[in-house]
Amino acid sequence: MGAAWTDLPDEGLIKRVLAQAGEGKADFVEVFSQAIAFRTFRLEGSRVEEAASGREVGAGVRVVRGRSQSYAYTSSLTSEALLEAARAARAHLPPSGGKEIRFHEVAAGNLARVRVPPEEVPIEARLDYLFRADQHARSMDPRIRQVRVEVAESHSEVLVASSLGVLAREERTRVRVAASVVAAADGVVQTGHESVGLLGGLELLEDEPPEKVVERAARRAVAMLEARPAPAGEMTVVLSGEGAGVFFHEAVGHGLEADLVEKGASVYARLRGKKVGSELLTGVDDGGLPGVWGSFAFDDEGTPAARTVLIHEGVVSELLTDRVRSMALGEPLSGNGRRESYLHIPIPRMSNTFILPGKDDPEEILASTEKGLYVAAIGGGEVNPATGEFVFGVTEGYMILGGELAYPVRGANLAGDGPRALALVDAVGHDLVRKPGTCGKNGQAIPVTTGAPTIRVARVTVGGVG
Amino acid sequence: MKRVGSADPGAMLEVARAVVEAASAGEEVEAYAQWTRETRVRVSGGEVEAFSEASAGGVGVRVFRGARVGFSFTTDLSPGGLKGCLDEARGMARAVPDLPDAFLPGRQEIRPLEGIFQEDPAEVGRERKVAIALEIERAALGSAPEVVAVEEALYADQVEVVAMASTRGLSASYVRSWYSVSCSAMARRGEETGTGFAYGLARSLGELSAEAVGAGAGGRAARSLGAVKPPTRRLPVVFDPLASVALLSALAEALSGEVVEKGRSFLAGRLGEAVGPSWLYLLDDGRDPASPLAAPFDDEGVPTRSVPLISGGRLLSFLHNSATARRAGAAAGNARRRGFRGIPRVGARGFRFSPTGPKEKALREAAEGVYVTEVLGAHSGINPASGDFSVGVRGFLVEAGELGQPVREATVASPLMEMLGGICFVGDDLVYLGPLGGSTLVVAEMTLAGV
Numbered sequence: 037m038g039a040a041w042t043d044l045p046d047e048g049l050i051k052r053v054l055a056q057a058g059e060g061k062a063d064f065v066e067v068f069s070q071a072i073a074f075r076t077f078r079l080e081g082s083r084v085e086e087a088a089s090g091r092e093v094g095a096g097v098r099v100v101r102g103r104s105q106s107y108a109y110t111s112s113l114t115s116e117a118l119l120e121a122a123r124a125a126r127a128h129l130p131p132s133g134g135k136e137i138r139f140h141e142v143a144a145g146n147l148a149r150v151r152v153p154p155e156e157v158p159i160e161a162r163l164d165y166l167f168r169a170d171q172h173a174r175s176m177d178p179r180i181r182q183v184r185v186e187v188a189e190s191h192s193e194v195l196v197a198s199s200l201g202v203l204a205r206e207e208r209t210r211v212r213v214a215a216s217v218v219a220a221a222d223g224v225v226q227t228g229h230e231s232v233g234l235l236g237g238l239e240l241l242e243d244e245p246p247e248k249v250v251e252r253a254a255r256r257a258v259a260m261l262e263a264r265p266a267p268a269g270e271m272t273v274v275l276s277g278e279g280a281g282v283f284f285h286e287a288v289g290h291g292l293e294a295d296l297v298e299k300g301a302s303v304y305a306r307l308r309g310k311k312v313g314s315e316l317l318t319g320v321d322d323g324g325l326p327g328v329w330g331s332f333a334f335d336d337e338g339t340p341a342a343r344t345v346l347i348h349e350g351v352v353s354e355l356l357t358d359r360v361r362s363m364a365l366g367e368p369l370s371g372n373g374r375r376e377s378y379l380h381i382p383i384p385r386m387s388n389t390f391i392l393p394g395k396d397d398p399e400e401i402l403a404s405t406e407k408g409l410y411v412a413a414i415g416g417g418e419v420n421p422a423t424g425e426f427v428f429g430v431t432e433g434y435m436i437l438g439g440e441l442a443y444p445v446r447g448a449n450l451a452g453d454g455p456r457a458l459a460l461v462d463a464v465g466h467d468l469v470r471k472p473g474t475c476g477k478n479g480q481a482i483p484v485t486t487g488a489p490t491i492r493v494a495r496v497t498v499g500g501v502g
Numbered sequence: 503m504k505r506v507g508s509a510d511p512g513a514m515l516e517v518a519r520a521v522v523e524a525a526s527a528g529e530e531v532e533a534y535a536q537w538t539r540e541t542r543v544r545v546s547g548g549e550v551e552a553f554s555e556a557s558a559g560g561v562g563v564r565v566f567r568g569a570r571v572g573f574s575f576t577t578d579l580s581p582g583g584l585k586g587c588l589d590e591a592r593g594m595a596r597a598v599p600d601l602p603d604a605f606l607p608g609r610q611e612i613r614p615l616e617g618i619f620q621e622d623p624a625e626v627g628r629e630r631k632v633a634i635a636l637e638i639e640r641a642a643l644g645s646a647p648e649v650v651a652v653e654e655a656l657y658a659d660q661v662e663v664v665a666m667a668s669t670r671g672l673s674a675s676y677v678r679s680w681y682s683v684s685c686s687a688m689a690r691r692g693e694e695t696g697t698g699f700a701y702g703l704a705r706s707l708g709e710l711s712a713e714a715v716g717a718g719a720g721g722r723a724a725r726s727l728g729a730v731k732p733p734t735r736r737l738p739v740v741f742d743p744l745a746s747v748a749l750l751s752a753l754a755e756a757l758s759g760e761v762v763e764k765g766r767s768f769l770a771g772r773l774g775e776a777v778g779p780s781w782l783y784l785l786d787d788g789r790d791p792a793s794p795l796a797a798p799f800d801d802e803g804v805p806t807r808s809v810p811l812i813s814g815g816r817l818l819s820f821l822h823n824s825a826t827a828r829r830a831g832a833a834a835g836n837a838r839r840r841g842f843r844g845i846p847r848v849g850a851r852g853f854r855f856s857p858t859g860p861k862e863k864a865l866r867e868a869a870e871g872v873y874v875t876e877v878l879g880a881h882s883g884i885n886p887a888s889g890d891f892s893v894g895v896r897g898f899l900v901e902a903g904e905l906g907q908p909v910r911e912a913t914v915a916s917p918l919m920e921m922l923g924g925i926c927f928v929g930d931d932l933v934y935l936g937p938l939g940g941s942t943l944v945v946a947e948m949t950l951a952g953v
Contacts, residue, residue: 080764083601086845087594090575091587094558104550111558111577124555127628159597181765218765218887225768227887266892268915268951269734299546301653301688303695381552416882418894422653422688422697425911427894429882447890449883451913451951497731499883499892499913499951 043071043093044195047203049115051137053097054199056122062099063363065125066198068336069095069113070378073191075154079166080184082174087159094378097125103364107381139203145333147326147341148209150237154189157238162187165213169246173217173254179261180254181225182218185246187211189238196338204338210329210483211240212472215250219257226263226446228256229415229431233329233472233483256413256432259444266433266448266500272408273450273496274401274436277469279411279428281486284319285389285475286417287426287454292346292354293372293384293477294361296421303424303455304352313350313458316394317491320345321356323371323387329472330388330485337373337382344370346389347458356384376480383478390487394464398490401463403439409448409498410434410441417450424454427499449499457493465490507622507661508539511675514559514665521563521584522667529595530566530606531588532668534801535559535579536842541623543657545635553632559663560842565591569600573845603828609671612805615798617791618678620705623659631657634712638685641716646724648689653697655716656684664797672803680794681707685719691727696908698722699876701744703794703934722875725898729910732899732952738871738926739914739948740864740900743933743940748880748893750853750938752918753784756886757811759826759836760848768889768918769817777817778922783856784812786821788835790852795838795937801846802837808852809836823848854932854939861929861942866903868944873898873905874914889918909952916948924948 045053050067057065071093078086095118096109108124110117169185189211197203212233219226230253232244275283290296291304304312323341325331332341337359345353357365358373361384374385402410410433417428430448434441470487505512514535521533537559544552561584562575572594576587639655659682665675682703689696700718704710741749756767763770769777778784788806790796799805802824810818822830823837823846838849865873878894885891892915899906916924929942 084598085601086573087571087598088573088575088845089590089594090562090843091590092560092575092577092843094577096556102549103546105552106550107552107554107556109554109556109558111560121556127553159594163598184764220765225765225887225889227766227885260888266915268913268949270953296653299653300651306693379556379558381554414882416879418879418882420697420878420896422695423910425878425894425896427879427883427913429879429884429892431882446888447885447892447915447917449879449892449894449913449915451878451894451911453911497911497913497951497953499894499915499949501892501915501917501949 043113044069044193045113045118049118050197053118053122054137056119057097057099058126062101064100064199066098066196067095068196068378071193075189076186077162077166078186079170082170084163084166095121096378097121098381099125100360103360105360105381109378137199138201139197140201142203144205146207147331147333148207148235149327150209151239152237154238165241165246169215169250172247173250176251176254177219177258179219179221179258180217181220183250184216185250186214196336198338202338204334206333208235208332209237210235211238213240213244213249215253217250217253217257219261221261224261226257226260228253231472234327235329235331236327260432260446263444263446266445267498268500270495270497272405272492272494273411274405274408274490274492275411277467277488277490278471279414280488280491281390281469281471282414282417283428284391284488285386285486286419287457288319288346289321289386289389290419291421291454292356294355294357294365294367295384297355298361298364301422303421307352307455310352311350312352312455313347314461315349316464317347317350317391317458317461319347319391321386321389325388328388328485330483335371335373336375339369339371339373341387342371356386358382358384374482376482380480385477385482386475386484388485390470391489393466393468393489396463396465398465398467401465401490401492402436405436405439405492408436410436419454426454427451447500451497451499457496460494461491462494463492506619506677508624509661509663509677511663511665511677514663515667515673515675517561517579518665518667519673521561521588522669524585524588525669528567530669532564532606533561533666534842535561535665537663538660540660541631541658543631543635545639545655546652548636550632561587562842563587563591565595566604566606567595569602569604570595570598571601571604572598575843603825605824606668606670607802607804607824607834610805612674612799615789615796617705618796621707623661623679623681626707634683637712638683638716641713642685642687642720645717645720646689648691648724648727649687649720650690651688653686653688658682666803668803674799674803676798678797680705681710683710683712683715685716687719687723689723689727694727696723696726696729698726705791726896726908729908731911732909732950734951734953736947736949738868739945740868740871740873741943742875743931743942744935745874745877746940746943747935747938748877748884749921749943750940751880752884752886752891754850754853754938757820758848759820759822759830761886762820763826763829766887768886772817775817776815778812778815778925780815781858782812782815782925785810786836786850786853788851793852793934793937793939795851797851800835800837801839804835804837806835806851821848821850850937852939853937855928855941857930857941858928859930861931864927864929864942864944865900867927868900869903871900872909872950873900891916891918891921912950912952914948914950921945
C-alpha cells in the first residue's frame, strides 16, 4: 500500500507554490501535502462485511497574517491545482514575485517501528485473524450473541514546507484492531469493547493475538450482564488506569490546548502556575515516543514532537501549542499543531497524554475505599473547557463496598468540574495503562493515546437512575 | 447533463460511467462519484481567524464477483487512477469469502427532488460571507453585558455533486447545497464562566439570520450564569431542539436494520409492539428538503421516500440498505455512506417526530422539571444496545411552568424504552442537525443527578 514519495511535489514546485501564496506579505505561508493509503477489514455476524481500501492525495496551502489564516486545499497534486490553491489562499495579497526561499530546517522522520510491512502480508492473514477472534469469542460463553472485529491500516506520507524555512517529510504507518462483543441474557443486552493499536506494521496481529483481544471485550460484555442500575449522587470514585487516562485527556488536556487558552475559553488559562491538584499528580503529553499510536516525528507544521509537562505536582504548567498560537501568546512551540488531513487547518491537539505513575499500590487504593464506584472503563466523554464541566460514560463499572468490588453497575456516568476533581485526587497508583483512541475536535479526528495509573477521587457526581 | 451553477454533475457522471464501462465479464460494478466545494469562515475578535475555500472529489467503487464484494476509493480521477481503483476493488473481492445476500440493486425509477439546490454559494461574494460571520460575533457580544467573548462564530456553505452508475443500468446524479451559521458565546460574572451555542442551517442564505444566531448564543451564555448543581430527584425533562438530537441519534441507530440484525439494538424483535404513546409518530423522510441530507436516491441508487418508523405508538419498520432489506424481507432505500470514501451502510436522512403543539406549550406541560439546553457526553452515555441513556446536562429548572434557576454539573438518565413511552409533547420548532430533526421534546419522568 506504499504510496511512493515521488507522488508528493518536489522542492522546486513547492517553492513556486510558496511564492505564489504571497510570501513576504504574510507572516508565513505553508504547503502541506499528503499521500495516504487505507485498508479496512471488518467481520460481523461471522462474515466479512467490509473489505475496503483507498488512496487519497491532496495538499493544502495556508497563508498566515497575525491571527488570521486563509486556507485552500485540493485533492490533486498537479502543479496547476497547487498553484490555484495558492492563489485562493492568498486572497487579496499580491504574489511576492520570486523571492528565494531557503529551506534551512530540512529533515525526514519516521517513528513507526514497522517489523511486518502491511503490503507484504496477504489479505488472507487478516481474514484468518478476524475469524479466529470470532470463533474464540463465541466459544467462550453461550450468552455471547455478536462479535465485531476490525483491522484498520493506514500509511501516510507527509511533506510540509513553509516560508520560515522548514521542510519536513515523514512516513506514518498505523495499525489498529478493535473488537466489540455483545452478550445477552434474560432481555438484558450488554456490549464490551477492546482495542489495540500502534505506529508500526502488522506485527500487531502477532503481538496481540485475536483470542486475547476479543477475550477482553467478551469478558466485559458478560460481566455487565449481571449489572444493577447505577446509583445517582456524589461518591468516591476509583478510576482504573484506562479510565483515568481518558479522564485526564478530556478534563485536563483539552483545557491546556493553546487555541482555547488564547480565546479565554479555558478554565485553566487563569490557573497557570497555580496549584490546582494534589501534588501526587504529574501529567504530560509526548508525541515523540517511537512506535506508539499517537506519535509522530514532526507535527503537521513540521515542528519536531516533544514532551510537554501539563500538570507538575499539581501545578498547572505548560501549554500545547501550534505555530499561530505560539506566536500570538509568546509561548514555546510544543510540537502539537496537528490536522486530520490536508482537508483541514492545523490546531493545537494532544498526542500521547498520560498521568505519570505515583507511589500507591493499586490494590491498596481499592482496599482502603469503604464505599464508592470503581470505573474500569470509560466509553468516552465530553468536556466544556470554558467552564471546566465534564461528563464521562462508564462502560464498565462496579460498586465498591468494604474495599472490594461488590457488583457491576450499568448506565453510570461521571459529571463534575475538572480543576475541582484534580484537587480531590487523594491516591495515585504505581501502575500505568496506555490505550489507543481517536480524539475529535472542530470536526477533525486524530489518533491519540491516553494513559494513567489507578487513581482515586474523593468525590464525584455519579449520574445513574437509582 | 448541463452544469448546475458552479457544479458540473455531467463531469462526475462521466467519471462514474468510465469506471462501470471497464467492468469485465462475470463481475458487477458500481461507482459512486462525489465532488464538494465548501467555504468556511471563522471569525474572532472582529477579525477573520480562518478562511478556507476548497474543492475535492473522488470515487468509491464496489465490485461484486458473485456474492464476493470488494471496495476501493481514490481521489485520482485520471484514466490510470480509475483503473487502479477498479483493480484494487477486484483484488479485495477475490480475497474475501461470500457475503450472503449482498447484491447490486437493479435500476429503479428515480423522481427528481426539487429544493435541494436553490442558491449557488459560488454566487455569494467572499466579502458577504465574511460580513455574515462578523455580524454573528457582533450580535453575540451585543446581546448581554455579561457576554465577554465569542469562542467561535462560523459561516459555512457547501455545494455537492453525487453521481452514481452501475452495470445494472443505474446512471443518475444530483446537486445540492446548503448554508449554515453557528456561534459559541462566553459570558462571565466574577470567576464564573457560562457558555451558549446557537445554530442555523438553510438552503438559501436569506432564510438564515446571523443576528438571531449570535444573539441566541449570547443570551444563552448570559442566562446560564449563576448555575448550581441541582439536588438529585425524578422529574419531567424538557429537551430543547438541539438537545433532543441526543435522543434522536440513539433512536436512529437503534432503528438501523444493520444494528438490529446484529442484536445491537434495544428495539430488535419489537416490530408491531407499542413502544410509545398512541399518538406518537416518528418518520425518516429522505425527501424533506429542509434536511441537509435530502436526496432523490440513497447511496446505492435506490429511490428515497418517507418511511414511517413509529406510527400510533407502534414500531412499524426499521431502516434498510439493499442487503439488510433482503435479509429482513423489507424495503431498501436507506443506504448511506461517508462520502466516496466509505461503503454503503444504513443511515437516516430526515429523521423526526411529528409535532403535537407549539413549542411555547412545552414548559407548561413540564410544570416542575428541568429544561435541557445542552447535552454533554452523548456518544458515551447513550447505549442503543442496552437501551441505557445517561448524559450530562446544562439548562434550567422549570418552576410553575417558567424557566428558573440555571443548573450545571448534572446528569439526566432513564432507560430509552421508558423515555419513548414517556414522551408527552413534541414541539413544532424543527431544526436539522445533519439528518436528525430536533424539536422541543418533553419526557414525563427521568432521574436528574446532581448533589
